[in-house]
Amino acid sequence: MTTIARPSAPQTAHPGRATAPPRRVERIPGRWERVGRRIVTDPVMMAALIVLTVIVVCAIFRDHLMPYDPEATDLSRVLQGPSGDHLLGTDNLGRDTLSRLIDSSRLAMLASLEAAGIALLIGVPVGLVIGYVGGWLDNIVMRIVDGFTALPGLIVAIAVIAALGPGITNAMLALGLIFSTTFIRVTRGEVVSARRHVYVEAAQVGGAGTARILVRHVLPNIVGPLIVQLSLTLASALLAEAALSFIGLGAQPPEASWGVMVSEGGHLLARQPFLVIPPGVAIGLTVLCLNIVADGVLAGLRDEPRPRRLRRQNRGTAPAAVPASVVAPAPAVDPDILLDVRDLEVMVARPDGDLPLLDGVSLTVRRGETLGLVGESGSGKTMAALATMGLLPPSVHVIGGSVRLGGTELLGLSNKGWNEIRGNRMAMIFQEPSTALDPAFTVGDQITEVLRVHTGASRADARTRALYLLERVGIRDPQRRFDSYPHELSGGMAQRVMIALAISCDPELLIADEATTALDVTLKVQIADLLRDLQEEFGMGIIFVTHELGMVADLADTVAVMYAGQVVEMQPVADLMRSPRHPYTAALLESSSQGRPRGERLGTIPGTVPSPGSRPDGCRFAPRCTRSTASCTTALPPLEQGSDGAIRCVRPLNVEVRS
Numbered sequence: 001m002t003t004i005a006r007p008s009a010p011q012t013a014h015p016g017r018a019t020a021p022p023r024r025v026e027r028i029p030g031r032w033e034r035v036g037r038r039i040v041t042d043p044v045m046m047a048a049l050i051v052l053t054v055i056v057v058c059a060i061f062r063d064h065l066m067p068y069d070p071e072a073t074d075l076s077r078v079l080q081g082p083s084g085d086h087l088l089g090t091d092n093l094g095r096d097t098l099s100r101l102i103d104s105s106r107l108a109m110l111a112s113l114e115a116a117g118i119a120l121l122i123g124v125p126v127g128l129v130i131g132y133v134g135g136w137l138d139n140i141v142m143r144i145v146d147g148f149t150a151l152p153g154l155i156v157a158i159a160v161i162a163a164l165g166p167g168i169t170n171a172m173l174a175l176g177l178i179f180s181t182t183f184i185r186v187t188r189g190e191v192v193s194a195r196r197h198v199y200v201e202a203a204q205v206g207g208a209g210t211a212r213i214l215v216r217h218v219l220p221n222i223v224g225p226l227i228v229q230l231s232l233t234l235a236s237a238l239l240a241e242a243a244l245s246f247i248g249l250g251a252q253p254p255e256a257s258w259g260v261m262v263s264e265g266g267h268l269l270a271r272q273p274f275l276v277i278p279p280g281v282a283i284g285l286t287v288l289c290l291n292i293v294a295d296g297v298l299a300g301l302r303d304e305p306r307p308r309r310l311r312r313q314n315r316g317t318a319p320a321a322v323p324a325s326v327v328a329p330a331p332a333v334d335p336d337i338l339l340d341v342r343d344l345e346v347m348v349a350r351p352d353g354d355l356p357l358l359d360g361v362s363l364t365v366r367r368g369e370t371l372g373l374v375g376e377s378g379s380g381k382t383m384a385a386l387a388t389m390g391l392l393p394p395s396v397h398v399i400g401g402s403v404r405l406g407g408t409e410l411l412g413l414s415n416k417g418w419n420e421i422r423g424n425r426m427a428m429i430f431q432e433p434s435t436a437l438d439p440a441f442t443v444g445d446q447i448t449e450v451l452r453v454h455t456g457a458s459r460a461d462a463r464t465r466a467l468y469l470l471e472r473v474g475i476r477d478p479q480r481r482f483d484s485y486p487h488e489l490s491g492g493m494a495q496r497v498m499i500a501l502a503i504s505c506d507p508e509l510l511i512a513d514e515a516t517t518a519l520d521v522t523l524k525v526q527i528a529d530l531l532r533d534l535q536e537e538f539g540m541g542i543i544f545v546t547h548e549l550g551m552v553a554d555l556a557d558t559v560a561v562m563y564a565g566q567v568v569e570m571q572p573v574a575d576l577m578r579s580p581r582h583p584y585t586a587a588l589l590e591s592s593s594q595g596r597p598r599g600e601r602l603g604t605i606p607g608t609v610p611s612p613g614s615r616p617d618g619c620r621f622a623p624r625c626t627r628s629t630a631s632c633t634t635a636l637p638p639l640e641q642g643s644d645g646a647i648r649c650v651r652p653l654n655v656e657v658r659s
Helices: 031-041 043-060 097-133 135-149 153-164 168-194 198-205 210-221 223-246 258-267 273-302 381-389 415-421 443-455 459-472 478-482 491-502 521-538 549-555 573-578 583-590
Strands: 024-027 308-311 337-348 355-366 370-374 396-405 426-429 509-513 541-545 558-563 566-572 640-642 645-647
Touching (some): 198 426, 210 223, 521 549, 558 573, 558 583, 566 573
Parallel strands (some): 426 509
16 A cells, blocks of 8 residues: 655644743845945945935025025126135126026926936836737837937937927927837836746736736836936936037026036136036036936845844735637536646747647546646646646747636636636646745735735725635734735745635635745645645635645645656546556656655656657657557557546556555
8 A cells, every 4th residue: 555654743832831932033124125224334325315315405495595596697796706705606697606506406307307207107108018018019119219229319309309499398308208218128128027927927817907917016026127227317317408408409598507507607618617617516416426326226126135133023928819729629518527628739939940848738627626736847737737827928829729617718718808717716826935926015915906806895805804814824913914025924924825815716726836845844734734724615626736746645636647748647646656557657656755764765767858849759758668668659649548547658557566
């Protein structure tokens, strides 16, 4: 009789016993905490912020800070140097230079904000859309951006001003259009990177639409680079405004501007060279401080998180629609079958030719039962799970087969149809909860979002339900954890939060993709017990994807073994553990340490799983199989269904192993 040992969990403290005194633990600071720490510990960045603050104060309260009227002329005091009456001297009309410098700070600030704001409002939405959608729209927009980028910015600005007329508003509009191309590039690049993160797929699993994913999940996680780019754009806009004003295309005299002041001082350089110094220093110092702040923010975001000591308290892009011609005809509906996958074929598009990833995969999950999906890395387990959830990468497509949840065919669903299914009728738990949870939002925000999207619950009702779910999955002090960010959670606690998120809308089907692989032995047992209890409570079917046969023996009712994109064996768990029929299954059991005495030598499987481009023509396990014959290499064996399961093998085993 096969015996799979289950690790025992340590005994927990009895509620009535005295607990250990509070101890100091480590808390990992968030990214903006790291930026704040960088600011207060970097004297150069602090000095830069002080200078920028002074400039902003001068711009806002200029009427109270200017010692003289900036437009008042005094021909008896022209071109004077610094003195007690005029700290920075006077210009050719006897106007006070300090007053004009303070007055110009407002125009410099507003002009820079106008140009950067226009660039932000145009570049960020466009970058978000093309980065997330990709395809032909991305190619067209980026070619236009490339064309504008190839032209000198000031030349384009001068051309726009020539068409619209000189003036500070037109100049800043022209600069905003030019700078928007940089924001498009930066935003697109960050979105392309962010959309591959698991928390985006988790949002898709939760049923969030494209617009909600972009605004709620992608944008908050790319705001750091955008702030850096905004700071750099403000500096560039300030320089460009000064340059345009200098040549007479920006601010027009007698309007005060640092660029105008430099231009006027330049004409009087021989008579009073000091006139160009105050506005020149103001421009240079402001640009320098903006660049220092941008560098400091970027360095803070890139800082490695360093634990901060605290005292512990005692308390996916939806795939393109599948053509109807590739969807297999629906079989007769068995009300006891929850998920029915039939002849699923998945292909990845490559420049040198498409490659098959899944080939004729068929799986069945009954209501209230667990299907264990096992196999080595590269066997296609996760790809089958993602295809079932409609979360395949953009270059991967379903080319045939059928996936039915109850009486609903999932292949060919629209974006809206997937959003109604995912997070509501079916949900998924990912292997790495630390990456599946959105770092920009608290635990409570992420659970209540799913509840409000699918159930229409009020904010208060969603909060009550979320607190119940956190308590139900075994999280102590759910009130505190409701307001915690993912980086504040341990691995086991984050996995429990993922489970609470997955079951928030009482799904019919739960897919757990390597949900216990990254956990220690104790947590594996706890998560397994939790999944079993939740299944009994909600009556849901479960697909448990793993390579740990001990967990499968503990949780599964039926086991499907995958190899090189195919199901090679499917049996009830007890039969498979006691008497595997496929040589690959037997080899997996022989190489597993589960149920074996310590020190016993484990079996090994020579070679590796063949990649999609190098799979053999016959049985794909034949090159590694000790029972392989010539007949195994001539043709691919079919998956033969029997009363006790299914097998894909020319020479199946019929003897018990490890009894």
